[in-house]
Amino acid sequence: MPIRLSSLFLRTLREDPADAEVTSHKLLVRAGYIRRAAPGVYTWLPLGLAVKSKIENVVREEMNAAGAQEVFFPALLPREPFEATNRWTEYGDNLFRLQDRKKADYLLAPTHEEMFTLLVKDLYSSYKDLPVCLYQIQNKYRDEARPRAGLLRGREFVMKDAYSFDLTDEGLAASYQAQRDAYERIFTRLGVDYVIVKADAGAMGGSASEEFLSPSPIGEDTFVRSPGGYAANVEAVKTVAPAALAIEGQPAAMVHPSPNTPTIATLVDLANASVPRADGRQWTAADTLKNVVLALTSPEGKRELVIVGVPGDREVDAKRAEAAFSPNEVEPATEADFEKNPGLVKGYIGPVSFAGGSPKQVLGLEGSTKIRYLLDPRVVNGTAWITGANEDQKHVFDLVKGRDFEADGIADIAEVRAGDAAPDGSGALELARGIEIGHVFQLGRKYAEALDLKVLDDNGKLQVVTMGSYGIGVTRLVAVLAEANNDDKGLIWPEAVAPADVYVVAAGKDEIVYETAEKLAAEFEAKGKTVILDDRQKVSPGVKFGDAELIGVPKIVIVGRGLETGEVDLWDRRSGERRAVKVENAVAELG
RNA sequence: CGGGAUGUGGCGCAAUUUGGUAGCGCACCUGUUUUGGGUACAGGGGGUUGCAGGUUCAAAUCCUGUCAUCCCGACCA
Numbered sequence A: 001m002p003i004r005l006s007s008l009f010l011r012t013l014r015e016d017p018a019d020a021e022v023t024s025h026k027l028l029v030r031a032g033y034i035r036r037a038a039p040g041v042y043t044w045l046p047l048g049l050a051v052k053s054k055i056e057n058v059v060r061e062e063m064n065a066a067g068a069q070e071v072f073f074p075a076l077l078p079r080e081p082f083e084a085t086n087r088w089t090e091y092g093d094n095l096f097r098l099q100d101r102k103k104a105d106y107l108l109a110p111t112h113e114e115m116f117t118l119l120v121k122d123l124y125s126s127y128k129d130l131p132v133c134l135y136q137i138q139n140k141y142r143d144e145a146r147p148r149a150g151l152l153r154g155r156e157f158v159m160k161d162a163y164s165f166d167l168t169d170e171g172l173a174a175s176y177q178a179q180r181d182a183y184e185r186i187f188t189r190l191g192v193d194y195v196i197v198k199a200d201a202g203a204m205g206g207s208a209s210e211e212f213l214s215p216s217p218i219g220e221d222t223f224v225r226s227p228g229g230y231a232a233n234v235e236a237v238k239t240v241a242p243a244a245l246a247i248e249g250q251p252a253a254m255v256h257p258s259p260n261t262p263t264i265a266t267l268v269d270l271a272n273a274s275v276p277r278a279d280g281r282q283w284t285a286a287d288t289l290k291n292v293v294l295a296l297t298s299p300e301g302k303r304e305l306v307i308v309g310v311p312g313d314r315e316v317d318a319k320r321a322e323a324a325f326s327p328n329e330v331e332p333a334t335e336a337d338f339e340k341n342p343g344l345v346k347g348y349i350g351p352v353s354f355a356g357g358s359p360k361q362v363l364g365l366e367g368s369t370k371i372r373y374l375l376d377p378r379v380v381n382g383t384a385w386i387t388g389a390n391e392d393q394k395h396v397f398d399l400v401k402g403r404d405f406e407a408d409g410i411a412d413i414a415e416v417r418a419g420d421a422a423p424d425g426s427g428a429l430e431l432a433r434g435i436e437i438g439h440v441f442q443l444g445r446k447y448a449e450a451l452d453l454k455v456l457d458d459n460g461k462l463q464v465v466t467m468g469s470y471g472i473g474v475t476r477l478v479a480v481l482a483e484a485n486n487d488d489k490g491l492i493w494p495e496a497v498a499p500a501d502v503y504v505v506a507a508g509k510d511e512i513v514y515e516t517a518e519k520l521a522a523e524f525e526a527k528g529k530t531v532i533l534d535d536r537q538k539v540s541p542g543v544k545f546g547d548a549e550l551i552g553v554p555k556i557v558i559v560g561r562g563l564e565t566g567e568v569d570l571w572d573r574r575s576g577e578r579r580a581v582k583v584e585n586a587v588a589e590l591g
Numbered sequence B: 001c002g003g004g005a006u007g008u009g010g011c012g013c014a015a016u017u018u019g020g021u022a023g024c025g026c027a028c029c030u031g032u033u034u035u036g037g038g039u040a041c042a043g044g045g046g047g048u049u050g051c052a053g054g055u056u057c058a059a060a061u062c063c064u065g066u067c068a069u070c071c072c073g074a075c076c077a
Helices: A023-030 A046-065 A080-084 A113-123 A169-190 A264-274 A318-325 A335-340 A446-450 A474-484 A511-526 A541-551 A561-565 A583-590
Strands: A034-038 A041-044 A076-078 A096-099 A105-108 A132-141 A156-166 A195-198 A209-215 A221-225 A231-233 A254-257 A289-297 A303-311 A329-332 A372-375 A384-391 A394-400 A430-444 A454-456 A462-464 A466-473 A502-506 A531-534 A555-559 A567-572 A578-582
Touching: A023 A034, A023 A474, A041 A046, A046 A132, A046 A156, A046 A169, A046 A474, A076 A080, A080 A113, A113 A132, A113 A156, A113 A446, A113 A466, A132 A169, A156 A169, A156 A474, A169 A209, A169 A430, A169 A466, A195 A221, A209 A221, A289 A318, A289 A335, A289 A384, A318 A329, A430 A446, A430 A474, A446 A466, A466 A474, A502 A511, A502 A541, A511 A531, A511 A555, A511 A561, A511 A583, A531 A541, A555 A561, A555 A583, A561 A567, A567 A583, A578 A583
Parallel strands: A195 A231, A303 A372, A502 A531, A502 A555
Antiparallel strands: A034 A041, A076 A105, A096 A105, A132 A156, A156 A466, A195 A209, A209 A430, A221 A231, A221 A430, A254 A394, A289 A303, A289 A329, A384 A394, A430 A466, A454 A462, A555 A567, A567 A578
């Protein structure tokens, strides 16, 4: 039976909802696909459910084809498994927690690694059972600090999460590749534009991780890509270090007074005005070395300062810093931190002090402050810098790395900029925004160890299983597809996810119009097509056309005045093109 | 958590500055009309103005508190 608009539970809206900002959110609400139930929580109406189901089925088919088996866990979970992996605590405020009548702790699952691991442990105990890959399509719950953009970032959302279990690292790599391949097929079938970027493994541990991002200006993730095909999350970009320079022949380090230089720009101006370079060119911000004091807080709550020297023309990127110092929390040092470390002269911090005649290393575990000192990868041996002299209103010029100062290591946390070189030599990077729609991850043995998932190998010895986890944001894909496929009239779904294959509009008041539309709908269905039929009798054609465009089924058939010559119009929603065909040919013509 | 904005029938908004007992459009109901681009006309139902206090003869409007939502940032396998 076709979906009849005369009885479909649907009310389209002429105006944008006031609480919606992004296009996909506005259109999905206006066209009657979803309704807001609570912040970041949405009700699915019949049309929305149809689209969501289509996506789920594509995902399901490709998962099954890749050899994964579907299961279904509860969303309501007990506390214990999450206690074993410490995530009851680690997840913090993002976890929805609740208690039963006996005051026992429960949670609404934000993800299911623990449960899958325990399930395999529950049933399997031999290497002969492996590899195995399980998945589910299920609601997830995360109490986001700020849900936004409708379905794009909800507090309840549907995710396909899959988990692979292997005995060996090679097995894991194969399982990972199989899932990655399946993802490419899924997104291609759905008609989603995507790029695969290297991701930082972060707190999840493990060795390999890639994200599937759908490029979009409203995306929350920044990534970089090069003409040669390199793509990575900003967090994962490795800076290309230049070759070391010769130390011999460099000018000697000299301390100069530098009053009234609160910013890098004022410092550069002063340098050009008072200290000409030996090679004749002008000083630039890239010649300065900015020493940024950061405070790291470990998961146990221990606070430690670290100083990172970065070229003065770049800021520290907070996300890269978080990734580099994970699992520590990173924040700029506070006034209190400076008070506790009088050796740091704010605004004039540098690796070396010249006070008292002979130069003396200040920063670093070997320096007088004993504060760990790390350098940007660009600060290689032989490079010369203007940097703080550890005295008020004094900077030192031509301080050469490898000659005048050393550091404890490298910290690659400076911002990545458009034009920077790709790590693999594939050209200059450009920055772009994307929406994360999938993530594949070699977890390794972290969860298996925490939850004691072991199997006997062929020598009868217990081995810890190695795991991968693979996620696709199903409901987020609905929003991504809506965001990428619309015009000022409404949605334009790709065929694979449209709520129906064909949308038949009965435009007219004569009985023959409705009879013919019904007949056509039946013929489409006999061919295996799903049909939405606008059979509303007292609604004017303009309203029907408007709703057809808003709802966005790509193939529309108009049954109306053309009947006088035995014709109906085939209307391509995407191109806007209409073409008259004989009624009896309509089904065949639409393919 | 920091910054900003907003809470008035189902939806979008006005009335708040200058207190006088709530209005418009859409949607909904009835009738007539219209049927290839959101027809026209007439009639109608629906709101303790987020909540709680306070000021006042009188509060959507002024004061205090509180809650909620949205946006930006922080945060976020």
